Structure formats: structure tokens, C-alpha cells
Amino acid sequence: MPGFDASGIRVVLFDIFGTTVDWYTGVAEQAAEIAREAGVSIDGGAFAATWRERYLPSMRRVTSGEREWAYLDTLHRESLDDLLETLGYADAFDETARRRLVHAWHRLPAWADSVDGLHRLRRRFTTAALSNGGFALLTELAKAASLPLDCILSAELAHSYKPAAPAYLTAVGLLDVPPSEALMVACHRWDLDGARAAGLHTAFVERPREKGPDASDKADGTDDLTAATFTELADILGC
């Protein structure tokens, strides 16, 4: 980390779920509310975490070529249906409730430091979302959470999913910079490892509460930068 020269960085790409917004709390609260209305009492946090566990495997089936590209909402819906069946709640949640649950991922609260940090980083860099969430989902989410970003990018634009290289390379290509002039910011090792393999620089931001009580990823010294918050990242980058 000491010695990283950020002078060549022109674009900063932000992972969204967990890194910029708190999916755990957001989905937990909405799921508990929707369940209550369906007459079921659930532990919203455990529900959100179990649902999220199916996220990476579902995308891997796309990036491996096992299935054709599918929108994240579709993957969320499939894993939700499977989860409700497993939990024995299949009859309690009707079509409307299931749609509302999938839509919970479109409206999530920003971490306390996200808006201020993004605002400062935007002064010096072109800033963009780069998430596995779909373009429409991210546009809605960024607006609802008032995230000050210069543009929305999504793995959808590559019809791929991070950590596959096309997701990153399509994004930097659209911003007309080589990968070496882009910095990927995330709280997940798999995302940063994918970005690095595609030639981007990486910044790890710690989000110890990302999975609620469950352990979150830790910095492992492989990234160009490590920060506790977006505002600390802005400090480090002199914004």
C-alpha cells in the first residue's frame, strides 16, 4: 500500500451490495415486514443472509456457460423460490409478496460514509457503480440512496457477472480508459481478485457488518489500497 501511485487513476468503480449499501439490514427489514404481512414470523437477518448465500453460485452458472445470461432479478427470484420451498414457506408467500421481496434489493440504505465519500471522490475522478445488479436496479437504487455517481455501469452491459473479466473490461471500455487507469473499490475478495486479474487497480474497503453477525472479508495485503470507509479512501487519495 505505501508507494501506490494514484496519479494514473482516472476512473473509480464502486461495488454496490455490501460495499456502498447495507444489503443485510435493508433486505432483513423489508423481508421481515413482507413476511409479517404474509402471516409468517421470520428472522429477517438470517433470511437475507441465507438468500444472499445463493447469489454467487447462481451467477457462476452464467459465467461458466452452464446457462445463458439472466438478469439478476431473475436469479434472485429463482433462489428465493428455492429458499421458500426449503424453509417450508412456499404456500405463505404469494406472487405479489415474492415480487416485493425481489424488489427489496432495489432499495437499500447507504452506509453512513458512502455519500460523503463518493461526493469527495467524484471531484477528482470519474465515478461509477459497477455491480452485478442490473442497470435498472442500480439506477433505481442509486437514486433512492442519493449516491452521487457520474454514471451507472453494470455487469449486465457485458451480459456477464463479476468476477468474470468481461464485466470489468466492458465497464472501462465504455469509459474509454485502459484497465490500468481504473480503481475497483469493494469489500469482497472475489470481486477485487477478479478486477486485478482483468488489469484494474484495487481498493479494499472493510465492511465488518456487511453480513450482520457473520464474518466479512478481511484485507489480505494484495490490494493497492485498503480503507475503513469511503471517506478514508478519499483522504488517502487526496480528495
Added chain:
Amino acid sequence: MPGFDASGIRVVLFDIFGTTVDWYTGVAEQAAEIAREAGVSIDGGAFAATWRERYLPSMRRVTSGEREWAYLDTLHRESLDDLLETLGYADAFDETARRRLVHAWHRLPAWADSVDGLHRLRRRFTTAALSNGGFALLTELAKAASLPLDCILSAELAHSYKPAAPAYLTAVGLLDVPPSEALMVACHRWDLDGARAAGLHTAFVERPREKGPDASDKADGTDDLTAATFTELADILGC
């Protein structure tokens, strides 16, 4: 126009060059400055207008299939080289000057009503740029002109150009709405005719100074809405 029910509109797409920003003044001033430094005296306005005349034909060669998709900067550069040759200035403008001229289209002033109108329209609708300018160009331009948009979209995402239908349909597809729930805002008849043919609603905004002293397009009664400014459009749509 009376009787248009906007209650089904969820997305408003804004053309950029001429509709949201003043390309004529912006390019004229930058071109005159770059020419002066190159030791040539030009009428910046006439230069900008003549350059812009080559815009539609160059894109038509792409949408007709006569040539493969090419980035707008590439088309601008080709028509610039041709224009300088025609005007007898080929020797006066070196590579650096030509790059600066092409880049002039990345930094253009907003019309006086654009920022306020966009700000108001954004409260009710998802708002996006939808231009033939490339994604990187539009991101830079929107940031420099402080255009409050929810996201950037570009015909580049379809590897096509307006008024070809894929440019519009890719945009509404990414925002996950059917064409009938989108409103295209432009000051060019050819753009709105293309949008309507793709199934979108249309709003004509008059920009009488778009081409400087040359005649600009006029409303012809075929659009769902007509407004003199973005703020009047916001008034009409109750924002």
C-alpha cells in the same frame, strides 16, 4: 397535445447535442480558440455548423450497414479531417489541434433552463441522457455541465445510432420499461420521428438558436408534447 396522459410515463430520455447543451456556441468558441493558436482566423460558428452538417450522413453509413459501428469521436475526426482539407486548412491543424477539436464536443455549455428543468423532472421520473455521443463523452459532458441525470445512456450501448430503433430500444430495455412508458425529449424532428417509430412517446423542445443563425427544427404537431424549455416541460408534466 391536449389530452396526452403522462401518468404511464416512468422514464424521460434527453437528447443532448442541441437539446440539452448548446453545441453551436460551445464548438464555435473552442474551434476559434484552437484555430487562433494554429495561426488561422476562422468564423467559429460557420465552422461548427459545417462540421455538424456531416454528422447525420456519417452515422447513416453505420446504421445502413455500409460500415461497421464506429465511435462518435471517430466519425467526428473523419469529418473534421475532410472539412479541414476542403477548407484548405489541412496543414495548419496538427494532430494535437485536431484531437482538441474532436474533444470540444465533450465540453459544451447547458442551455439556461436545462439544469433546473432536469432537476425538477428527476423528482418524478427516471431521467437519462440518450444521445449518439459515446458513453464516455456523455459521462464527461454531463459532469462538466452539472446535468442532474439518474444515468447515462448512449446509442453506443446498441452499437447503433439514433434514429435507428435499436438505439431507443436498448435504452428502454436497460431501464426495464416498455417503450410506451418512455418519453424522448429532443429538438430534432429526425430524433423524435425515430423514437415514435420505436414506440416511445415524444416531446419536442424548441431550441431556436441550436444552429446559431441557421433555421432550427419546428414543432409539427406530431409529438405528444411541445415545450419552449425544459422548465416549461416540467410545468406541463406537473413536476
